[in-house]
Amino acid sequence: MVRTLYGNDYAIVYNGEVYNTDELYGPLKNAGFEFETTCDTEVVLYAYIHYGVDFVKKLNGIFAFAIWDGGLNTLLLYRDRLGVKPLFYSIGNNTLVFGSEPKVLFAHQGFEPCVDLNGFREVFGLGPARTPGCGVFKGVCEIKPGHYGLFSRDGFHTARYWTLESIRHEESYEETVDKVSWLVRDAIKKQMVSDVGVCTFLSGGVDSSIVTAVASLYLDEKDNVLNTFSFDFKGNEKRFMASAYQPERDAPYAHPAVPQTLCFSFP
Numbered sequence: 001m002v003r004t005l006y007g008n009d010y011a012i013v014y015n016g017e018v019y020n021t022d023e024l025y026g027p028l029k030n031a032g033f034e035f036e037t038t039c040d041t042e043v044v045l046y047a048y049i050h051y052g053v054d055f056v057k058k059l060n061g062i063f064a065f066a067i068w069d070g071g072l073n074t075l076l077l078y079r080d081r082l083g084v085k086p087l088f089y090s091i092g093n094n095t096l097v098f099g100s101e102p103k104v105l106f107a108h109q110g111f112e113p114c115v116d117l118n119g120f121r122e123v124f125g126l127g128p129a130r131t132p133g134c135g136v137f138k139g140v141c142e143i144k145p146g147h148y149g150l151f152s153r154d155g156f157h158t159a160r161y162w163t164l165e166s167i168r169h170e171e172s173y174e175e176t177v178d179k180v181s182w183l184v185r186d187a188i189k190k191q192m193v194s195d196v197g198v199c200t201f202l203s204g205g206v207d208s209s210i211v212t213a214v215a216s217l218y219l220d221e222k223d224n225v226l227n228t229f230s231f232d233f234k235g236n237e238k239r240f241m242a243s244a245y246q247p248e249r250d251a252p253y254a255h256p257a258v259p260q261t262l263c264f265s266f267p
Contacts, residue, residue, distance in 0.1 A: 001014070001041050001042060001045060003042075003045060003046075003049075005049060006049075006071070007071075008069070008070045008071035009068070009070035010045060010048075010049060010067065010068065010069060010070060011067070011068040011070075012041060012044065012045040012048075012065055012066070012067050012068075013065060013066045014040075014041045014044060014045075014063070014065040015063065015064050015065060015085055015100055016061060016062050016063025016064060016065065016080065016084075016085050017040065017061050017062055017063070017191070017193075018040045018043065018044060018059050018060065018061035018063060019060045019061045019190035019191060019193060020058075020059070020060040020061070020190070021040045021043045024043050024047050024058065024059075025043055027050075028043065028046045028047060028050055031050055033046045033049075033050070040061075044059070044063075044065065045067065047059075048067050048069075048076075053076065053148070053150075054161060056078050056148060056161055057161055057162065059080075060190070061080065062080045062082075062084035062085050063078065063079070063080045063085055064077075064078070064079050064080065064085035064086060064087035064100060064143070065077075065078050066078075066098060072152065073152060073153065074150055074151065074152040075096060075150070075151040075152070076148060076149070076150055076151075077089060077098060077143050077148060077149040077150075077151070078143070078148040079143040079144070079145060079146070079147060079148070080145065080146075081145060081146045081162045082145050082146070083132070083144070083145030083146075085100070086100050086101065086142065087099075087100065087142065087143040088100070088101065088102050088104070088105060088135050088140055088141070088142050088143075089105075089140075089141055089142070089143065089149070090105050090111065090135075090139050090140050090141065091139075091141075091151075091156055092110075092111075092139065093110075096151045096156065097111065102135055102136070102137055102140050105140060113137050114137060114138040114139075115136065115137055115138060116138040118134075118138075119136045119137060119138060122134055122136050123136060130142075132144045132145065143158065144158070144160075146160055146161060146162040146163055147159065147160050147161065148161060184210065184214070185214050188211055188214045188215055188218070189214070189218055192215060192218060192219075197227070198215065198219070198226070199226065199227040199228060199229060200212045200215055200226065200227075200228050200229070201228070201229055201230070201231075202228040202229065202230050202254050203230065203250040203253070203254055204230070204250045204251070204252070204253025204254035205250065205253070212226065212228055230250070230251075230254040232249075232250070232251045232254075236249065236251065237249070237251070
């Protein structure tokens with residue numbers, strides 16, 4: 001998306017969802033911004049133009065995006081607080097290439113995928129996890145969760161805009177239950193804002209069951225039905241091996257109990 005405002009060109013490449021666009025839309029509209037679409041991409045771009053580089057602190061969502069600021073001749077890369085959406089980049093010959101996965105960088109002319117000693121350490125020492133900021137391949141980096149990067153004639157540098165903080169817990173048991181319950185329900189409801197139908201993957205575990213229960217009640221208030229999907233692997237009932245990561249199979253807990261639930265079996 002490209003916009004020209006105040007004599008400067010702005011462009012955004014965006015991947016993600018912002019759950020509080022309604023909260024941002026009103027003040028931006030009152031500030032004189034004219035919207036041509038109903039998508040959150042335009043809201044994000046206008047919010048940057050209006051509030052500046054640190055506007056990302058106002059966003060509630062999961063995202064990875066790049067903004068070109070023609071007035072500052074600067075490219076900015078942003079990633080959400082917990083790094084749900086990936087954002088990789090590489091710099092060479094005064095050129096920055098970025099994408100949501102490393103193979104996007106490999107498509108750039110002159111970029112050859114190569115794994116060095118540090119990459120092998122990541123694969124064999126930490127895999128399938130990675131050190132935050134590391135792209136495994138030589139010369140490939142990653143914008144860390146809760147960070148943004150700026151690329152200009154002065155070079156490239158990153159800044160942290162958010163970090164998880166530990167604070168003293170002084171609420172009572174009852175207050176804690178009420179607060180956690182509200183936070184969970186509020187988070188689920190905000191993520192159900194969509195232009196298309198919403199469904200859930202139901203494994204039978206505690207987390208997916210809670211999400212499904214809250215989402216189902218929310219849609220029931222709107223006279224809609226939540227579709228849930230579960231999957232299993234062919235022969236898993238015979239070949240399954242318990243581990244610390246997965247002590248038992250999901251299938252017995254996720255067995256369809258209502259017609260709206262579908263199960264898929266992968267060979």
